[in-house]
Amino acid sequence: MKNMLITGGCGFIGSNFIRYLLKESDYTGRIINLDKLTYAGNPENLADVQKEYPKRYIFIQADICDEPRVGEIFDSYRIDGICHFAAESHVDRSIVKPDAFIQTNIVGTFNLLEAARSRLGQTIRFHHISTDEVYGSLGKDGYFTETTSYQPNSPYSASKASSDHLVRAYHKTYGLPVTISNCSNNYGPYQFPEKLIPLIVLNGMEGKSLPVYGDGQNVRDWLYVKDHCVAVWMIMKHGKNGETYNIGGDGEMANLKLVEMICDILDETNPLSDRRSRRDLIEFVKDRPGHDLRYAIDYSKLKQDLKWHPEVTLETGIRETVNWYLQNRSWIDRVKSGEYQTWIKTHYC
Numbered sequence: 060m061k062n063m064l065i066t067g068g069c070g071f072i073g074s075n076f077i078r079y080l081l082k083e084s085d086y087t088g089r090i091i092n093l094d095k096l097t098y099a100g101n102p103e104n105l106a107d108v109q110k111e112y113p114k115r116y117i118f119i120q121a122d123i124c125d126e127p128r129v130g131e132i133f134d135s136y137r138i139d140g141i142c143h144f145a146a147e148s149h150v151d152r153s154i155v156k157p158d159a160f161i162q163t164n165i166v167g168t169f170n171l172l173e174a175a176r177s178r179l180g181q182t183i184r185f186h187h188i189s190t191d192e193v194y195g196s197l198g199k200d201g202y203f204t205e206t207t208s209y210q211p212n213s214p215y216s217a218s219k220a221s222s223d224h225l226v227r228a229y230h231k232t233y234g235l236p237v238t239i240s241n242c243s244n245n246y247g248p249y250q251f252p253e254k255l256i257p258l259i260v261l262n263g264m265e266g267k268s269l270p271v272y273g274d275g276q277n278v279r280d281w282l283y284v285k286d287h288c289v290a291v292w293m294i295m296k297h298g299k300n301g302e303t304y305n306i307g308g309d310g311e312m313a314n315l316k317l318v319e320m321i322c323d324i325l326d327e328t329n330p331l332s333d334r335r336s337r338r339d340l341i342e343f344v345k346d347r348p349g350h351d352l353r354y355a356i357d358y359s360k361l362k363q364d365l366k367w368h369p370e371v372t373l374e375t376g377i378r379e380t381v382n383w384y385l386q387n388r389s390w391i392d393r394v395k396s397g398e399y400q401t402w403i404k405t406h407y408c
């Protein structure tokens with residue numbers, strides 16, 4: 060691959076992936092980052108990269124649903140590989156207003172597949188980023204494998220499931236070279252503070268209440284974002300054409316326990332002025348409708364075939380993440396105040 064199209068590269072995982080590819084991996088080609096800059100996209104996440112790699116990093120503000128524009132980008136930049144992150148990604152938002160999830164996650168993925176299919180002679184390798192949520196919910200035991208049947212329970216996961224099926228179908232029907240990865244909950248630097256971990260860290264830093272849905276016993280498997288990036292790049296390089304790989308973090312934990320862990324780390328590193336324990340800030344709030352009870356990933360295929368395993372334990376990763384948010388208050392302030400949108404307007408228009 061010489062000209063890799065990365066969609067959604069200004070979001071949380073996409074920006075971590077671009078930084079990893081340019082600064083730490085053995086990828087030597089160009090990156091074309093196509094991002095619509097929705098509320099979740101923030102070019103400031105890659106401001107350092109833009110400065111350091113002016114020849115190898117190109118940013119284009121565009122919508123993956125805009126078919127002619129996508130085609131133009133494929134041709135102008137001679138795209139020969141795609142890593143497709145762009146999506147509406149927040150489950151709660153999909154429950155309130157699913158429309159954009161259907162457009163971006165399904166129609167947008169379809170557009171990219173069509174763009175690749177109509178240039179089949181050029182061999183465009185397509186990697187699709189998906190989620191463990193497509194498999195539905197586990198009970199107390201068991202793990203999702205690559206052959207677990209799909210049972211999505213939210214508009215978000217249903218839209219991601221649809222896009223996975225389209226990617227698979229384009230491989231089976233048209234011979235498009237594809238790989239798919241389904242990973243668990245990511246956490247780490249640059250995550251938009253609508254998701255559980257950054258929300259709790261930020262509210263905790265400010266001594267605000269810490270909302271926990273239901274009884275807090277829902278379990279997620281937490282994957283440090285850098286470990287995810289390493290896995291994706293390995294799959295793009297060495298994964299078998301047409302295959303799906305699960306990526307897990309060995310980090311299963313109930314939400315309440317995780318929130319308590321963050322409270323304790325914050326109390327230790329950044330105590331409240333009145334020395335109150337942050338655990339007192341925990342507030343049990345109305346549950347999410349259709350809230351999946353438990354996700355857990357069996358990633359043995361990736362371990363056996365590509366020798367990947369997660370390096371960062373949950374305790375270490377959470378400490379590093381809390382530390383990152385503590386040290387990046389101006390990023391937080393701009394994201395929260397909406398000032399980053401002003402930055403976009405002044406910089407790109």
Ligand code: NAD
Binds near residue numbers: 071122146242243
């Ligand atoms: P995010 O919400 O932080 O970022 C999404 C990015 O996509 C943003 O930069 C946004 O501007 C861009 N985007 C949205 N609609 C677009 C459109 N129509 N055209 C172009 N760009 C558009 O998401 P994330 O957490 O970084 O997730 C990235 C991918 O990983 C998604 O496909 C998501 O489903 C998947 N995933 C995420 C997690 C997680 O824990 N965050 C876990 C499993 C899978």
Ligand code: DAU
Binds near residue numbers: 150191243253273
């Ligand atoms: O499993 C992978 C998925 O992880 C990705 O596909 C999604 O894009 C990503 O957003 C994430 O989905 P979740 O719904 O699991 O993540 P979220 O951070 O929204 O919630 C994590 C858990 O915490 C979930 O059980 C709901 C709960 N929660 C969440 C919020 C925002 C709370 O208890 N309180 C909250 O305020």
